[in-house]
Amino acid sequence: MLDIITRxxxxxxxxxxxxxxxIPQGFEGITHWTASLLMLIMFAMGVTLSSSDFKRVFFQPLPVIAGLVLQYSLMPLIAWLLSRLLHMPQELTIGMILVGCASGGTASNLxxxxxxxxxxxxxTLTALSTLVGVFATPLLLxxxxxAKVTVDMHGILKSIFQIVVFPVGAGLVFNYFFNRKMDSIKRIAPLVSMFAILFLISGLxxxxxxxxxxxxxxxxxxxVLHNTIGLIGGYWGAKLFRFDEATCRTLAxxxxxxxxxxxxxxxxLYFMPLTALPGTLxxxxxxxxxxxxASFWINHPIRTVPNGGDDPLQSRHNPI
Incomplete structure (x- = not known):
């Protein structure tokens, strides 16, 4: 039941x-809880992680490195180019760039x-991109x-530690010390994150x-263009490295x-309400x-050839 609700x-x-x-008047007050809701989402993600999620980088270094490089090089650049091509006002341009400089989405694992x-x-990529984003997000921003726009780098970095590092770290610690007692919490963590995100969206x-x-x-x-180009770039960027189909889908x-x-x-928090609009949408x-x-790919399962690799014809069916 919980799985159906989450999906x-x-x-x-x-x-x-x-x-x-x-009915905006019923939701405007939620924005006062923006930071708290995000901390809850990050804690819920931390609870589901373990040290093994970070250790995988040593066993699968190339896909992990490729994913991080594609994300933090492609997405900010796309955001900046689109905001220029669409002649967005400064407030929306900053909002687009903020989205491009952010870490991987918490729903990507599902x-x-x-x-x-x-x-x-x-x-692994979600966890590492979150850690890398602590420094990459303010620097890329x-x-x-x-340059004429004042960016409170110190404040943004402080918020990242408060909203991301501490809650994720707390979740990891809880998972480490109370692992055997965390099964029920891990089961409802995605649901908690989902409701927190819904509250966040409604307020914004x-x-x-x-x-x-x-x-x-x-x-x-x-x-729509930012997201679509990101999906395409992630998929075909992975193809350039000749990764298997499952890895290409993951990086997309x-x-x-x-x-x-x-x-x-x-x-x-650091600009104006309008700047939050791109992230909200x-x-x-x-x-x-x-x-x-995902629904398309469910109907186009990955085929394997006798040697255990992907079916070379499978890629012809991919939309991106």
Whole structure:
């Protein structure tokens, strides 16, 4: 039952967004809990991780390195280019870049599982991209954002430690010391994360209702293109390394899906409410697109040839 509820996350995200847009006064107060909700999401992720998730980098170094490089090089660049091509105002440009500079999305592990990808690699990439993002996110933000814009690097770094490092670390510690007693908590962790993300989305939609109508189509176009190009770039970037099909699917999802809720929170905390809009809409869209892509791949299972490799014809059926 819990699994079914979690898998329907894109549906819940769309429904709560519609409700929050129509009745914003009932959700505006949630934004005061933005940091707390993100800390809960990060703690829930930390609880499901273990030291073995980080050790895999020594056994699968090339896919891990390729995934991290593709994510932190491709996504910020795409965000910057799209914001220029679409002539976005400065507030939205910063929001797009924040999404591009964020770590891997917390829902990517579930989508990878549905898509028949390499779940262990997905977990490792999500965990490592979160750690790398502690320093990569503020540095890339400073690189891509106009030098005339004041960026509170110290404040952003402090928030990253508060919202990401400490909760994930606490989750890891709990999992290490109370591993045998954590089974029930691990089972509900994805559900807790899902509800926290839904609350986060509803609050950010509610405080942006006035601007969504006028700027919504522009942001939606940017978000959809950003996510789509990320999925394509991740998949074919992996193909260039001649990775197997499961790894290619995994890298597509890990690169294309971002921790956009965190990006939206940073936008609201350090810039202005409008800056949170790209991250908010990305949070909705990338779960929808990820689920649709996973559904396609479920119907196109990975075929193996006698020597244990992927069927060379399988790649012809991939949409990206």
């Amino acid at each position: 329907l996350f894109p549906v819940w995200a769309i429904l709560i967004s519609i409700v929050a847009y129509c 989508v990878t599982s549905l898509a028949r990808g390499n779940v262990a690699l997905s977990i 400073r690189l891509y954002v106009d 939609i509610a405080v942006n209702t006035k601007t969504i109508l006028s700027l919504g189509p522009l942001v939606v176009a940017g978000v 999802i890990e690169v294309g899906m971002q921790n956009s809720g965190f990006a939206a929170a940073l936008g609201k 990305f949070s909705i869209w990338h779960n929808v697109s990820g689920s649709l892509l």
